Amino acid sequence: MPTMSSTPAPLPTPLTIGALARQTGVKIPTIRYYESIGLLPEAPRTGSNRRTYEDGSVRRLRFIRHARELGFEVEAIRQLLSMADDPGQPCREADLLARTHLAEIESRIARLEALRDEVRRMVEGCAQDQVRSCHVIEVLADHAHCLHDSH
Amino acid sequence: MPTMSSTPAPLPTPLTIGALARQTGVKIPTIRYYESIGLLPEAPRTGSNRRTYEDGSVRRLRFIRHARELGFEVEAIRQLLSMADDPGQPCREADLLARTHLAEIESRIARLEALRDEVRRMVEGCAQDQVRSCHVIEVLADHAHCLHDSH
DNA sequence: TCTTGATCCTCCAGTCGCTAGAGGATCTAG
DNA sequence: CTAGATCCTCTAGCGACTGGAGGATCAAGA
CATH class of the missing domain: 1.20.5 (Single alpha-helices involved in coiled-coils or other helix-helix interfaces)
Structure with missing residues (x-):
């Protein structure tokens, strides 16, 4: 069973940009770059202005990375992402x-x-x-x- | 003997950059770019500051173009050129x-x-x-x- | 509590190999 | 003499990052 403690509250600790980078294999400046060109949404910030991420970000970034590795251009990825965001289409x-x-x-x-x-x-x-x-x-x-x- | 006065000297009319471009298939701005990064030597200029080329330039530029088409990077071409310039090595x-x-x-x-x-x-x-x-x-x-x- | 080192921030510049455009000078043909 | 072709320099842009400067903040140990 994947319970990690007796308390069943898996409240999602937000990830730092460094953790996100480690989990996805995408470098930190690249993550910021993706945000700047709108491939990633603007990350919410902590009180001290640091970006925070959740598991959704990991999936989205992996999607992007995977598509880039497969040779898709950023513009194509933008389209693919908007399709993936809208699964009834x-x-x-x-x-x-x-x-x-x-x-x-x-x-x-x-x-x-x-x-x-x-x-x-x-x-x-x-x-x-x-x-x-x-x-x-x-x-x-x-x-x-x-x-x-x-x- | 290459005396150039009385003989019917085939004195080589220097090429303009446009002619060089046509003969090699390399665009004019690209030729100037190659000069700027030192792949081509600085072309001698006319009185009105236009670049002049000779047949040697055609050969050198074709060499460069061919190597680029074969996917060699500029740095590699730089080395290949210096080797080609020094055929006893x-x-x-x-x-x-x-x-x-x-x-x-x-x-x-x-x-x-x-x-x-x-x-x-x-x-x-x-x-x-x-x-x-x-x-x-x-x-x-x-x-x-x-x-x-x-x- | 202080300090050290890791991590984060923004902004700017550089990479590669061109390509394009502005704005101006000069050449060539009719 | 004039029109259009060709040339010049300089600057900026492309795509997809990557790296560094200079500074703020965090977490952990002494």
Whole structure:
């Protein structure tokens, strides 16, 4: 049982910004930054002007962090958050957002793979000799060595 | 012999910054930016203070552009350029730089692929119904839905 | 009670690699 | 001679933070 003492009053001790940072892995200045751009609501303050948070903040910030890690831009996250705040809405928008994002990830992967092939070719041609005959420098100096025009 | 008086000297008409931009595909403000950070040397000026370039500048700028397209950072390019300027040196450094870069590209690809899988799962789980049951929001709200911790 | 060190606050500046705009000078073609 | 293209410098902005200065406040130990 997750009772932590005999008294059943789990009154939620507000978190400091440092505790919030530790629980979410988001750095303190970043938390303040998110507040400043309106991704996080303005945190209530103590008498001595320190920000206080509750468990809801932890969830919201984790949501943000997770979305950022997944490569969503702040603007997209703003939209996702407002959807998450309003769970009766149809989720076509969230779905569209995610699908758009997926397409972008896939194109990024494709471009990186082309790029990896170029750099790999570059590295493999290097005889570790002299710059004069260095494939790396040579390839960089002349696009004609490349397989693709696209980059 | 490169005497320049009586012979039909192909004296190189200096390029304007606009011509250089057209020949390399690098925008004019970017060229000036490269000069300001020392990637390009300070261009000699005409009497009316306009920058002049020669074919060497075209090659150098193409080198820079190509390296940027391949994802090298400016600092790395700075090193590559100084190596290219000094072709008697062993090229271990250039090779190392490129190999480091390759490793980074590969790790980026791996992370993006993990990410793609997450987002794909996210999208596929969406029933286009309500946010309440929307997989996208749910996954973002809880990292535990993810396959990987790494992102 | 005092003191020390940790934590917090605000504000400002810097990061990277450009990009854009203001406001003005100069070139080139007709 | 004039119109429009091109150039110049300088400054500020982008996105998403990150770091530091300088100062207030808190919690714990002597």
